[in-house]
Amino acid sequence: xxxxxxxxxxxxxxxxxxxxxxxxxxxxxxxxxxxxxxxxxxxxxxxxxxxxxxxxxxxxxxxxxxxxxxxxxxxxxxxxxxxxxxxxxxxxxxxxxxxxxxxxxxxxxxxxxxxxxxxxxxxxxxxxxxxxxxxxxxxxxxxxxxxxxx
Amino acid sequence: xxxxxxxxxxxxxxxxxxxxxxxxxxxxxxxxxxxxxxxxxxxxxxxxxxxxxxxxxxxxxxxxxxxxxxxxxxxxxxxxxxxxxxxxxxxxxxxxxxxxxxxxxxxxxxxxxxxxxxxxxxxxxxxxxxxxxxxxxxxxxxxxxxxxxxxxxxxxxxxxxxxxxxxxxxxxxxxxxxxxxxxxxxxxxxxxxxxxxxxxxxxxxxxxxxxxxxxxxxxx
Numbered sequence: 001x002x003x004x005x006x007x008x009x010x011x012x013x014x015x016x017x018x019x020x021x022x023x024x025x026x027x028x029x030x031x032x033x034x035x036x037x038x039x040x041x042x043x044x045x046x047x048x049x050x051x052x053x054x055x056x057x058x059x060x061x062x063x064x065x066x067x068x069x070x071x072x073x074x075x076x077x078x079x080x081x082x083x084x085x086x087x088x089x090x091x092x093x094x095x096x097x098x099x100x101x102x103x104x105x106x107x108x109x110x111x112x113x114x115x116x117x118x119x120x121x122x123x124x125x126x127x128x129x130x131x132x133x134x135x136x137x138x139x140x141x142x143x144x145x146x147x148x149x150x
Numbered sequence: 151x152x153x154x155x156x157x158x159x160x161x162x163x164x165x166x167x168x169x170x171x172x173x174x175x176x177x178x179x180x181x182x183x184x185x186x187x188x189x190x191x192x193x194x195x196x197x198x199x200x201x202x203x204x205x206x207x208x209x210x211x212x213x214x215x216x217x218x219x220x221x222x223x224x225x226x227x228x229x230x231x232x233x234x235x236x237x238x239x240x241x242x243x244x245x246x247x248x249x250x251x252x253x254x255x256x257x258x259x260x261x262x263x264x265x266x267x268x269x270x271x272x273x274x275x276x277x278x279x280x281x282x283x284x285x286x287x288x289x290x291x292x293x294x295x296x297x298x299x300x301x302x303x304x305x306x307x308x309x310x311x312x313x314x315x316x317x318x319x320x321x322x323x324x325x326x327x328x329x330x331x332x333x334x335x336x337x338x339x340x341x342x343x344x345x346x347x348x349x350x351x352x353x354x355x356x357x358x359x360x361x362x363x364x365x366x367x368x369x370x
Binding site for chain 1: 267269270271272274278279282283284286365
């Protein structure tokens with residue numbers, strides 16, 4: 001009886017886990033695309049800020065996109081999507097070994113992108129530039145800790 | 151063969167540009183390695199100025215600096231390789247092309263650096279806003295890869311100088327420092343550049359770099 005229950009629980013757990021294991025390469029590709037989209041948004045905002053008359057609508061749009069993408073980062077690293085997935089990934093094992101620290105890092109990112117989004121609601125380029133720099137700093141800070149150095 | 155007389159061979163703009171490149175290349179490599187991108191950018195723009203200056207000097211400089219005097223046709227290069235000596239002092243027909251290759255690779259490397267960016271699209275060369283993130287990312291990868299060509303050509307350049315020094319007993323470094331070398335009696339002195347050509351070339355190069363550093367704004 002206990003053996004059957006144990007088996008059932010293990011089987012159920014395995015079935016639950018299976019889709020995510022099978023989808024690991026897709027998960028990795030999706031999160032890489034998400035990061036790339038964030039970098040694109042960063043550049044578009046940065047490009048606008050260099051102009052004499054920035055298009056603040058573009059800045060607002062990209063800040064919002066960046067903030068949404070940032071919100072996905074914390075849940076883009078399910079177990080099984082590290083180097084063991086067999087797809088090229090820069091994700092370090094520390095992401096899963098120190099989940100609390102990783103979640104704190106991703107919270108720092110969303111905090112920064114919220115700040116950028118708030119700054120982008122106005123037209124104070126100095127404030128937007130500072131918020132963009134702060135966002136970039138959280139990118140780099142997390143990469144130093146949780147991404148393979150090349 | 152040589153030694154009868156001393157002639158002026160390299161004018162000071164050629165020598166200055168040469169030694170600035172010698173100093174800046176390792177500095178550029180080091181700042182890139184250390185991630186000192188702001189310093190890398192300033193040094194890169196400085197080198198750009200000197201390379202543009204050298205390119206202008208290739209048209210208005212003294213005889214040994216001018217491209218049309220040291221970029222020779224394939225027939226002349228073949229004759230030189232068969233052992234026929236060249237008439238005028240300066241770059242030999244093969245060495246002239248190696249100088250052109252060095253300048254071309256440096257120019258390409260500088261151009262790529264102007265549009266390169268960090269991976270966040272945040273710190274970037276002055277012309278980066280002209281490109282999309284993806285195009286600039288590709289340019290950045292090329293900028294990293296092309297440094298190997300810069301290294302290879304530099305190594306070839308140094309190897310050739312060592313060959314001249316050790317095998318041919320001809321010190322090419324001294325003339326690049328002093329500007330003078332020994333030559334046969336009867337070799338006519340090289341034609342110097344026009345008096346103020348260097349000032350015009352420097353102004354032109356500085357204006358060009360300034361304009362690029364500002365992101366190449368429209369000139370209206």
